[in-house]
Amino acid sequence: MPPPIIAPSILAADFARLAEEARAVEGAADWLHVDVMDNHFVPNLTIGLPVVQSLIKTSTLPFDVHLMIEQPERWSIGYAEAGAYNVTFHVEAADDPVALAKNLRAAGSRAGLAIDRDTPVEPYLELLPHFDTLLIMTIKAGFGGQAFMPELLDKVRAARRQVDAGHLELRIEVDGGIARDTIEAAAEAGADAFVAGTAVYASADPAAAVRALRQAAGR
Numbered sequence: 228m229p230p231p232i233i234a235p236s237i238l239a240a241d242f243a244r245l246a247e248e249a250r251a252v253e254g255a256a257d258w259l260h261v262d263v264m265d266n267h268f269v270p271n272l273t274i275g276l277p278v279v280q281s282l283i284k285t286s287t288l289p290f291d292v293h294l295m296i297e298q299p300e301r302w303s304i305g306y307a308e309a310g311a312y313n314v315t316f317h318v319e320a321a322d323d324p325v326a327l328a329k330n331l332r333a334a335g336s337r338a339g340l341a342i343d344r345d346t347p348v349e350p351y352l353e354l355l356p357h358f359d360t361l362l363i364m365t366i367k368a369g370f371g372g373q374a375f376m377p378e379l380l381d382k383v384r385a386a387r388r389q390v391d392a393g394h395l396e397l398r399i400e401v402d403g404g405i406a407r408d409t410i411e412a413a414a415e416a417g418a419d420a421f422v423a424g425t426a427v428y429a430s431a432d433p434a435a436a437v438r439a440l441r442q443a444a445g446r
């Protein structure tokens with residue numbers, strides 16, 4: 228497996244200082260994870276395209292945009308055109324996930340498929356060749372600071388088997404409750420990209436927290 232990706236989630240950052248908070252993990256993090264929520268797909272509201280368009284200009288980090296929104300077809304391409312490295316939408320919200328993945332790639336970003344807590348992964352494994360990342364929620368999407376759910380790692384194991392059997396170039400990303408005491412189990416299950424909000428931004432030294440997570444991932 229390739230070296231782990233550590234992606235701090237700005238959901239746990241100070242929203243009045245987003246550019247500074249992004250800079251605080253430059254040099255330590257691999258990607259910056261940006262949670263977009265619309266208060267419909269999930270019962271929470273964060274930021275949208277105009278904020279991401281501005282924030283992306285202030286950072287050297289690749290942006291890993293996680294759309295927790297209805298109608299991802301309407302908004303996804305705008306994030307790709309804004310320069311996002313990876314744009315992930317939820318399978319539960321998309322009408323035609325493969326068509327949207329193709330459109331994202333054509334617009335210049337990587338394409339990610341997200342699976343929420345209550346959605347099985349098996350029906351979607353055959354779609355993986357069309358994607359660059361598979362984001363498996365290890366909580367219910369919507370809020371940071373929730374407890375990691377180890378029982379959801381069975382989905383990671385199933386995805387890892389599929390990725391390895393098909394020799395796919397796809398990152399398996401986990402999101403929710405990832406911290407120094409949970410990241411190793413996620414890595415052992417087969418995840419190779421890790422989103423962490425609270426574990427990074429509740430720390431007095433976010434860059435050091437990222438380095439500690441990388442070490443705890445064990446690879």
Ligand SMILES: O=C(CO)[C@@H](O)[C@H](O)COP(=O)(O)O
Nearest residue numbers: 238368369371372404424425
């Ligand atoms: O997508 C989400 C929440 O829906 C996550 O990205 C959270 O932001 C992760 O936060 P922590 O669980 O690490 O605090």
